[in-house]
Amino acid sequence: xxxxxxxxxxxxxxxxxxxxxxxxxxxxxxxxxxxxxxxxxxxxxxxxxxxxxxxxxxxxxxxxxxxxxxxxxxxxxxxxxxxxxxxxxxxxxxxxxxxxxxxxxxxxxxxxxxxxxxxxxxxxxxxxxxxxxxxxxxxxxxxxxxxxxxxxxxxxxxxxxxxxxxxxxxxxxxxxxxxxxxxxxxxxxxxxxx
Numbered sequence: 552x553x554x555x556x557x558x559x560x561x562x563x564x565x566x567x568x569x570x571x572x573x574x575x576x577x578x579x580x581x582x583x584x585x586x587x588x589x590x591x592x593x594x595x596x597x598x599x600x601x602x603x604x605x606x607x608x609x610x611x612x613x614x615x616x617x618x619x620x621x622x623x624x625x626x627x628x629x630x631x632x633x634x635x636x637x638x639x640x641x642x643x644x645x646x647x648x649x650x651x652x653x654x655x656x657x658x659x660x661x662x663x664x665x666x667x668x669x670x671x672x673x674x675x676x677x678x679x680x681x682x683x684x685x686x687x688x689x690x691x692x693x694x695x696x697x698x699x700x701x702x703x704x705x706x707x708x709x710x711x712x713x714x715x716x717x718x719x720x721x722x723x724x725x726x727x728x729x730x731x732x733x734x735x736x737x738x739x740x741x742x743x744x745x
Contacts, residue, residue: 553636554633554640555654558664559664560662560664562587562661563581564661565599566590567590570615570617570618570619570620571619571620573620574586574604575601585598585600587653588620593661594658594659595653596626597624598653599625603623606623628653629644629647629652631652631654631655650666650667651666651667652664652666653665
């Protein structure tokens with residue numbers, strides 16, 4: 552089976568100069584989690600996901616409408632051709648742990664979009680056991696945890712080191728200071744009985 556037989560068209564896209572707010576709005580309105588980023592000629596220059604938008608807003612500490620897509624998009628894009636087989640697309644997805652592939656022509660212009668959901672729906676409609684096994688293997692490969700990039704690990708370590716720590720009080724330490732321990736009571740009214 553060829554990718555052109557199951558790919559989605561037309562494809563919703565955004566530009567590198569669009570704001571993250573614009574990209575998020577498109578994703579919300581069209582119920583999708585990723586957008587190919589194209590230049591003025593329709594050539595693919597990146598991909599942006601809903602996760603990229605969230606992490607970009609968090610790391611930059613700025614509103615979505617002032618952060619351009621180009622600041623957070625993935626510039627290394629794994630893609631396929633319409634004439635490629637679905638098996639080849641699954642191998643690309645597995646090897647690169649991606650759930651979506653832009654479908655491009657010889658000039659890197661976007662002609663379609665293939666998601667793992669497209670592949671699963673096609674396999675389910677055909678009821679082919681060997682294809683189902685391949686899809687399961689692809690999903691397993693995509694879902695393997697990836698090591699965080701060094702800058703993300705460094706940021707986590709730094710934020711833990713700088714985080715203020717408050718002393719934790721345990722029920723036994725409260726009693727040791729002579730403070731009365733309170734019993735949890737069932738029901739409302741703080742344990743009073745009428």
